[in-house]
Amino acid sequence: MYDLEGYWEAGTVEEAVQLLEDHPAAKIICGGSDVLIKIREGKLAGTGLVSIRGIPLLQKVTLKENGDLYIGAAMTFSHLTSHPLIRRLVPVLGEAVDQVGGPQVRNIGTIGGNICNGAVSADSAPTVFSLECRLRIEGKAGVRFSDMKSFYLGPGRVNLAQGEVLTHIVVPREKYEGYAGHYIKYSMRNAMDIATLSCSTVCKIDLKKNVLEDVKMTFGVAAAVPLRVPKTEEALKGQPLREELYGLAAGLVRQEINPRDSWRASRAFRLQIGGEIAARSLREAVLRARAQEEVRLRGPKQQEKVQIEAEQTGQQQEIMQPESDQHRKEVR
Amino acid sequence: MPEQMKMIQCVVNGRKETLCVDVRESLLDMLRNRLGLTSVKKGCEVGECGACTVILDGETIDSCIYLAAWADGREITTLEGLLGPNGELTRIQEAFLEEGAVQCGFCTPGFILSAEVLLRRGEKLSREMIRKHMAGNLCRCTGYENIVNAVEKVNRERNE
Numbered sequence: 001m002y003d004l005e006g007y008w009e010a011g012t013v014e015e016a017v018q019l020l021e022d023h024p025a026a027k028i029i030c031g032g033s034d035v036l037i038k039i040r041e042g043k044l045a046g047t048g049l050v051s052i053r054g055i056p057l058l059q060k061v062t063l064k065e066n067g068d069l070y071i072g073a074a075m076t077f078s079h080l081t082s083h084p085l086i087r088r089l090v091p092v093l094g095e096a097v098d099q100v101g102g103p104q105v106r107n108i109g110t111i112g113g114n115i116c117n118g119a120v121s122a123d124s125a126p127t128v129f130s131l132e133c134r135l136r137i138e139g140k141a142g143v144r145f146s147d148m149k150s151f152y153l154g155p156g157r158v159n160l161a162q163g164e165v166l167t168h169i170v171v172p173r174e175k176y177e178g179y180a181g182h183y184i185k186y187s188m189r190n191a192m193d194i195a196t197l198s199c200s201t202v203c204k205i206d207l208k209k210n211v212l213e214d215v216k217m218t219f220g221v222a223a224a225v226p227l228r229v230p231k232t233e234e235a236l237k238g239q240p241l242r243e244e245l246y247g248l249a250a251g252l253v254r255q256e257i258n259p260r261d262s263w264r265a266s267r268a269f270r271l272q273i274g275g276e277i278a279a280r281s282l283r284e285a286v287l288r289a290r291a292q293e294e295v296r297l298r299g300p301k302q303q304e305k306v307q308i309e310a311e312q313t314g315q316q317q318e319i320m321q322p323e324s325d326q327h328r329k330e331v332r
Numbered sequence: 333m334p335e336q337m338k339m340i341q342c343v344v345n346g347r348k349e350t351l352c353v354d355v356r357e358s359l360l361d362m363l364r365n366r367l368g369l370t371s372v373k374k375g376c377e378v379g380e381c382g383a384c385t386v387i388l389d390g391e392t393i394d395s396c397i398y399l400a401a402w403a404d405g406r407e408i409t410t411l412e413g414l415l416g417p418n419g420e421l422t423r424i425q426e427a428f429l430e431e432g433a434v435q436c437g438f439c440t441p442g443f444i445l446s447a448e449v450l451l452r453r454g455e456k457l458s459r460e461m462i463r464k465h466m467a468g469n470l471c472r473c474t475g476y477e478n479i480v481n482a483v484e485k486v487n488r489e490r491n492e
């Protein structure tokens with residue numbers, strides 16, 4: 001038996017807000033893969049729970065008319081990874097959450113929960129930062145939108161008041177259109193492990209000028225909250241796309257991040273790894289952006305065909321890192 | 333807290349069940365204690381080992397970190413549900429025996445269900461993919477090689 005003080009199920013967001021007001025000590029539970037474990041460990045023992053997992057609105061991914069992508073907070077990791085809109089518009093996000101725990105946990109855990117737990121090691125966080133997603137939060141006072149930076153307050157702490165519910169993670173159209181990304185999780189084991197360090201790079205290239213037009217890079221576990229590296233980003237923008245770019249990125253990152261010594265890894269090791277995964281994720285993101293641009297420049301007809309093909313083969317294909325090898329072949 | 337019960341209806345191994353469950357109860361406890369389905373093992377109880385794996389609406393989950401109350405309206409399969417009408421084993425179970433993929437057997441029900449869902453997808457699997465999809469199940473005895481061999485064997489048979 002779980003040590004609960006009470007349990008209530010909300011059928012709508014309004015109901016959830018009301019239940020949280022009525023039970024000021026209750027916590028929100030969605031997938032449960034974090035909250036239930038914390039109860040088991042005793043950290044949250046004796047809490048009341050308001051479940052939002054049954055709210056249909058939160059289990060969908062929708063593309064708004066203006067092109068913004070609304071991701072329901074109660075989407076499980078595995079459903080996100082296989083969702084056609086995610087695969088087409090922000091595959092990097094689907095791949096990132098495919099690195100959480102093992103299959104059983106990915107079928108339970110949700111993206112909203114991953115963000116609201118505020119863990120620095122959350123696999124979704126670096127990509128959500130790099131995509132500059134906005135969070136749609138509903139409460140008694142109405143709806144508000146938050147950026148990621150002001151949402152993450154510290155390890156395990158987020159800016160969500162009692163009575164507020166994160167309903168959607170919004171990827172604005174201008175933040176994903178023309179961009180491609182790649183997430184690398186460095187951990188001791190290949191699965192069922194939390195990251196020692198992780199990096200998500202999202203970039204846009206100008207194929208005609210052969211330069212890196214825009215880049216956003218975020219590290220997990222490099223600081224108390226997910227860490228963007230603005231100095232590195234600024235220095236990389238406008239750089240020509242050639243081999244030196246990646247060494248430059250690695251060096252800049254090692255200057256900018258300030259990781260801690262911990263039992264998981266030393267500071268020196270984290271600095272080394274940080275530079276390396278920055279370079280690798282940038283390299284892969286650039287390759288993907290290039291492939292995407294080439295398709296776009298070939299014209300809309302062709303683009304559609306390629307996209308449909310990609311979706312068809314993608315369906316039978318595992319989403320794993322080796323995908324990159326395929327891209328590489330196509331590009332060269 | 334005062335006891336809080338919830339009436340749920342679900343299909344377990346093809347049979348419709350109506351149960352009154354405690355809201356603090358895990359699906360693992362419900363399956364073992366109320367329905368006597370003891371193939372569902374209790375290992376770590378924190379979603380690490382996969383011994384408690386069941387198939388819920390076609391996907392594997394750790395039933396230890398899933399509340400019984402959430403099973404309302406769902407379809408659940410445990411290892412018992414794979415049994416043929418005359419007690420026959422499924423092909424993947426036979427393959428586990430042939431390949432020596434079972435030692436103490438504690439992890440086996442979970443592994444079989446993970447393998448079952450993976451094999452149902454019908455695609456050709458690399459060893460890497462098998463490993464990735466069985467990563468949520470831990471085994472202290474076999475060293476995994478034989479388990480991967482068993483899944484690979486059945487996958488190969490079906491894709492020949």
Ligand code: FES
Binds near residue numbers: 373375376384
């Ligand atoms: S008992 Fe559920 S994962 Fe270990």
Ligand code: FES
Binds near residue numbers: 440
């Ligand atoms: S056979 Fe003993 S734990 Fe796997």
